[in-house]
Amino acid sequence: MGQEGSGSLESLRERNRRRVLSALRVAGITSRAELARRTGLSRTTVSSLIGDLVREGLVAERVDHSSVPGAQGGRPPVLVSLDRRAGAAVGVDFGKTHVTVAIADLGHTVLAEMRRELPGDHRADADLEIASQLVDTALEEAGVDRSLVLGVGMGLPGPIHADTGTVGSTSILPGWVGVTAARAMSDRLGLPVRVDNDANLGALAEHVWGAGAGVDDMIYLKLATGIGAGLVLNGRLYLGVGGTAGEIGHTIIDEHGPVCRCANRGCLETLASGAATVELLRPTLGDDLTLNQLVELTLEGHPACCRVVADAGRHIGRAVANLVNLLNPSRVVVGGELAACGAVLLDPLRQECKRHAISSAGDDVEIAHGPLGDRAQVLGALALVLQDAETFATPVDHLAEAQA
Numbered sequence: 537m538g539q540e541g542s543g544s545l546e547s548l549r550e551r552n553r554r555r556v557l558s559a560l561r562v563a564g565i566t567s568r569a570e571l572a573r574r575t576g577l578s579r580t581t582v583s584s585l586i587g588d589l590v591r592e593g594l595v596a597e598r599v600d601h602s603s604v605p606g607a608q609g610g611r612p613p614v615l616v617s618l619d620r621r622a623g624a625a626v627g628v629d630f631g632k633t634h635v636t637v638a639i640a641d642l643g644h645t646v647l648a649e650m651r652r653e654l655p656g657d658h659r660a661d662a663d664l665e666i667a668s669q670l671v672d673t674a675l676e677e678a679g680v681d682r683s684l685v686l687g688v689g690m691g692l693p694g695p696i697h698a699d700t701g702t703v704g705s706t707s708i709l710p711g712w713v714g715v716t717a718a719r720a721m722s723d724r725l726g727l728p729v730r731v732d733n734d735a736n737l738g739a740l741a742e743h744v745w746g747a748g749a750g751v752d753d754m755i756y757l758k759l760a761t762g763i764g765a766g767l768v769l770n771g772r773l774y775l776g777v778g779g780t781a782g783e784i785g786h787t788i789i790d791e792h793g794p795v796c797r798c799a800n801r802g803c804l805e806t807l808a809s810g811a812a813t814v815e816l817l818r819p820t821l822g823d824d825l826t827l828n829q830l831v832e833l834t835l836e837g838h839p840a841c842c843r844v845v846a847d848a849g850r851h852i853g854r855a856v857a858n859l860v861n862l863l864n865p866s867r868v869v870v871g872g873e874l875a876a877c878g879a880v881l882l883d884p885l886r887q888e889c890k891r892h893a894i895s896s897a898g899d900d901v902e903i904a905h906g907p908l909g910d911r912a913q914v915l916g917a918l919a920l921v922l923q924d925a926e927t928f929a930t931p932v933d934h935l936a937e938a939q940a
């Protein structure tokens with residue numbers, strides 16, 4: 537009985553240790569008190585487990601100098617994170633013209649970030665080869681041994697079929713259609729790979745590092761050539777049954793409006809996307825007007841650009857009001873190229889959301905500009921690995937299993 541008792545005590549301790557490790561993975565850098573809150577374990581248990589992990593060199597402590605001392609003064613709190621030797625994550629983001637690669641440790645510190653141009657013809661094989669070489673270069677710069685990499689998160693600017701994992705029809709990466717992207721990259725790198733779309737990755741990145749940090753219910757809007765949303769609910773990315781949740785761009789704004797690429801009429805995208813706003817201005821500003829130029833002209837105060845961008849903000853605000861009524865988020869984070877227009881876009885967006893949302897939900901939500909800008913997608917690819925301790929288990933977890 538004594539042996540059985542100590543055996544189950546041992547396995548309880550191992551289970552608790554795994555819970556603490558998994559909570560640390562998701563939190564990055566945090567306090568013992570916060571770990572106790574997240575795991576539901578007592579502070580004494582957490583402190584004892586963290587003590588073991590620090591002695592084993594798997595958890596590092598650091599003093600939080602950023603924290604304001606309490607009224608009684610006293611020492612600043614000590615925070616903990618997984619040590620560099622516990623593992624690393626790789627993020628790869630494919631865009632229209634570039635691929636970006638980033639490396640982070642499990643304490644959520646970004647160790648390297650670099651970008652390479654892609655050839656215009658977008659052959660999947662050639663693009664994957666460039667990305668794979670860039671991963672090697674970035675690992676070298678970060679000083680991270682390949683054996684420490686737990687997995688790779690990858691972002692693609694097109695639809696991924698949830699059942700087959702293949703890239704769907706896309707005008708951005710035509711050479712990728714039908715490619716099983718995660719498997720192709722995994723074969724090349726010899727590492728597990730998870731793929732997601734740019735709006736979901738933006739949501740994860742802003743949730744971990746940006747304007748949605750510490751917020752459990754948030755919506756990320758990607759306002760670029762198209763319009764998409766990523767939903768973080770109860771602290772987790774919400775994908776829906778087929779992985780297509782967040783298609784806010786196809787919210788009906790005007791049922792008699794222009795025909796959309798989805799075959800409906802008057803979708804938000806046909807009225808307020810980067811492509812639609814550029815199209816509205818081409819008759820006056822020229823056929824070669826780009827979204828980048830439109831943003832620059834708006835920031836310079838060009839009247840027609842400001843008018844069109846403000847109208848887009850109003851349309852988006854109405855769609856956001858519907859989403860706010862439905863989900864009651866505490867924050868909406870606005871990212872993507874069009875978000876760089878700042879107040880010209882955001883002020884009418886906020887006003888229209890306030891006007892159409894029910895007052896309690898409208899009062900709860902703060903609409904903020906996403907500070908991560910065009911880094912959001914590659915950082916989100918990193919977060920895909922960092923936040924998923926089940927798929928991308930740390931060597932420390934294996935160690936725990938072996939000991940259990």
Ligand SMILES: [Zn+2]
Pocket residue numbers: 785786796797798799800803805
């Ligand atoms: Zn549509």
